[in-house]
Amino acid sequence: MLEGLRAVAAATGPDGPASVGVGSRxxxxxxxxxxxxxxxxxxxxxxxxxxxxxxxxxxxxxxxxxxxxxxxxxxPVEVVHLVGGGARNALLCQLTAEACGLPVVAGPVEAAGVRKPAGTGPYGRSGDGAGARAARPGA
Structure with missing residues (x-):
């Protein structure tokens, strides 16, 4: 990243960017x-x-x-979505709910490229939310 910023500064000179913003997940x-x-x-x-x-x-x-x-x-953050392999672990879901004080929705396990196609239920499935679990603080 620093090399890229130096290249921009060298290419644009003194009238180049006055500041830099970095966004990430x-x-x-x-x-x-x-x-x-x-x-x-x-x-x-x-x-x-x-x-x-x-x-x-x-x-x-x-x-x-x-x-x-x-x-x-x-x-505001109102719910935690736990995806990937950890979504299978009910204890992890419950501990996450307790630690965050927020409901946890677990699933899908296959998190890469997940998209909800139009007309389908939760997690892009047939509408029944199969494979999804929920945990609530104090439950």
């Missing part, structure tokens, strides 16, 4: 100094120190403007 982050060194331990997005971050961002940038510039929406 991971939600942990670490802050880097000007020298590229990690400034502290990475932080998980559910770290208590980040609890007020959405409100702090909204105080500077209204939600509509944030969406217009980035496509990011402010949405």
């Amino acid at each position: 991971g939600v942990d982050y670490g802050l880097l100094g000007a020298d590229g060194a990690l400034l502290g331990n990475p932080v998980h997005y559910r770290d208590p120190r980040t609890r007020n971050a959405p409100d702090e961002v909204e105080a500077v940038l209204p939600v509509a403007d944030l969406y217009a510039h980035t496509g990011v929406q402010r949405m």
Whole structure:
């Protein structure tokens, strides 16, 4: 990534990008100094120190403007979808529900390229949700 950024800077000169945004499916982050060194331990997005971050961002940038510039929406997490081999493990599903305090929907086990075709039930199956399990906190 650093090589790519250096190439962009070299190609665009002083009028090049003023900043860089990086999007990923991971939600942990670490802050880097000007020298590229990690400034502290990475932080998980559910770290208590980040609890007020959405409100702090909204105080500077209204939600509509944030969406217009980035496509990011402010949405609560209401359910955890557990996919892949771990979805077969009822204890893992229950422990995940307990740890997150959220319902867990398990399945499909085959997570790569899963898509729900039009007119079908949960997980692209025949409508019965076969193979899917649910766990709730405290259940």
